Amino acid sequence: MAVVDMPGSKSLTARALFLAACASGDSRLRRPLLSDDTEAFTEALASLGHTVRTEGEDWIVTGSAAARPVQEAEVYCRDAGTVARFLPVLAAARKGTYRFDASEQMRRRPMGPLFEALRELGADVVCEGAEGHLPATINARGLKGGRIVLDAGVSSQFLTALLMAGPLFPDGLEVEVSELVSVPYVEMTLAVMREFGAQVRREGKVFHVAPGHYTAREYDIEPDASTSSYFFAAAAVTGNTVVVNGLGSRSLQGDVRFARVLGDMGADVEFTDEDIRVTGTGNLHGLEVNMRDISDTMPTLAAVAPFADAPVRIVDVYNTRVKECDRLAASADNLTHLGIDTRTGQDWIEVRPGTPDPAVIACHADHRIAMSFTVTSLRLPEPLLLDDPACARKTFPDFYETLADLVTRWNQGPVAAKSSFGI
Ligand SMILES: O=C(O)C1=C[C@@H](OP(=O)(O)O)[C@@H](O)[C@H](O)C1
Numbered sequence: 001m002a003v004v005d006m007p008g009s010k011s012l013t014a015r016a017l018f019l020a021a022c023a024s025g026d027s028r029l030r031r032p033l034l035s036d037d038t039e040a041f042t043e044a045l046a047s048l049g050h051t052v053r054t055e056g057e058d059w060i061v062t063g064s065a066a067a068r069p070v071q072e073a074e075v076y077c078r079d080a081g082t083v084a085r086f087l088p089v090l091a092a093a094r095k096g097t098y099r100f101d102a103s104e105q106m107r108r109r110p111m112g113p114l115f116e117a118l119r120e121l122g123a124d125v126v127c128e129g130a131e132g133h134l135p136a137t138i139n140a141r142g143l144k145g146g147r148i149v150l151d152a153g154v155s156s157q158f159l160t161a162l163l164m165a166g167p168l169f170p171d172g173l174e175v176e177v178s179e180l181v182s183v184p185y186v187e188m189t190l191a192v193m194r195e196f197g198a199q200v201r202r203e204g205k206v207f208h209v210a211p212g213h214y215t216a217r218e219y220d221i222e223p224d225a226s227t228s229s230y231f232f233a234a235a236a237v238t239g240n241t242v243v244v245n246g247l248g249s250r251s252l253q254g255d256v257r258f259a260r261v262l263g264d265m266g267a268d269v270e271f272t273d274e275d276i277r278v279t280g281t282g283n284l285h286g287l288e289v290n291m292r293d294i295s296d297t298m299p300t301l302a303a304v305a306p307f308a309d310a311p312v313r314i315v316d317v318y319n320t321r322v323k324e325c326d327r328l329a330a331s332a333d334n335l336t337h338l339g340i341d342t343r344t345g346q347d348w349i350e351v352r353p354g355t356p357d358p359a360v361i362a363c364h365a366d367h368r369i370a371m372s373f374t375v376t377s378l379r380l381p382e383p384l385l386l387d388d389p390a391c392a393r394k395t396f397p398d399f400y401e402t403l404a405d406l407v408t409r410w411n412q413g414p415v416a417a418k419s420s421f422g423i
């Protein structure tokens, strides 16, 4: 048995930063995630006139009353979908000229439905290159709010962004979604908004946000459930036990359900209010699973699927093609390269049982591909090599050290990971 200390949730850190920046006073965030994405978020907030300072392990966020009004800003989003999708709405609610740009990777990812929604609400959004992509300049005159229809079928982040800004609009906001993916992230948004004092409700496809204000507060960030998936999968395929404290049945993160998928495959999985415990039984079963709601964990499952006793088929995960890379293609290409019989369609992947051959993993600068195939490596006599291990910094700079420490502790116990691993 081994307890691992997981870093804070990326999604909760981003939401808490946004809402704290909109609240009137100073907020204290406890155990925020320290990673490339959240550093990008704090820097972007700084460009918009907010201060986030460190106090011990906490972050103190200056709210809107103390923020320096900035009427012109260049905001660089790096690789972060949360920054690129959330902060343009905050900027559009103000008065000024705000230019948003991002890494090549983030420039390729879709922004169109969000820009359309901002235009419908009254902002002028000008894309410099391809329509619906960064870089883009927002000429903002403040937004009154009102009713819009939004296609959130490629990313729920568009909806989250609009909802979080909703209380700042004098008329509030009503959003009808024509399509919606990654629903648990939206439920998380509603929960955190309420914790910061917003009035928001959902009636089927329509979300209603009342005009109002956010209240500064102290906010505890849960450990990251998507990051935990690598440690749960590692326990499952090596026949060891791992416990993640602070993440349990009451978690706001949908990705905790990944542990239940491992349970459906034969791992011994226990949820309490306080923690999640996964024990590998040495034999994982194949299955078909719909991961539309928890698609950040699709690469984790695909990477350990060769060790199941029957095919693993993951369906309804189209939007993983527009993440840091095309994750269906990247997972399938790497598995094929390892000699594993793998097929994909537009929104699914099927992986047959097999023993991976040695190979170099093409990470495509995607932290989840790097971390997922590191878990595959735990079952092999020789470690797989990653072409870009450093990309894990997007959400977990200490990933390799934390996993190595866990494996060392396992190796001292009765059952051991079958190999060490290297990068
Ligand atoms: O709102 C969020 O914090 C996130 C929503 C999801 O994105 P999509 O809604 O684009 O699937 C998820 O993949 C991403 O890692 C974080």
Ligand SMILES: C=C(OP(=O)(O)O)C(=O)O
Pocket (backbone or CB within 6 Å): 079, 080, 081, 082, 296, 323, 324, 368, 395
């Ligand atoms: C898709 C991801 O990130 P984001 O959309 O926040 O850049 C992720 O972390 O897997």
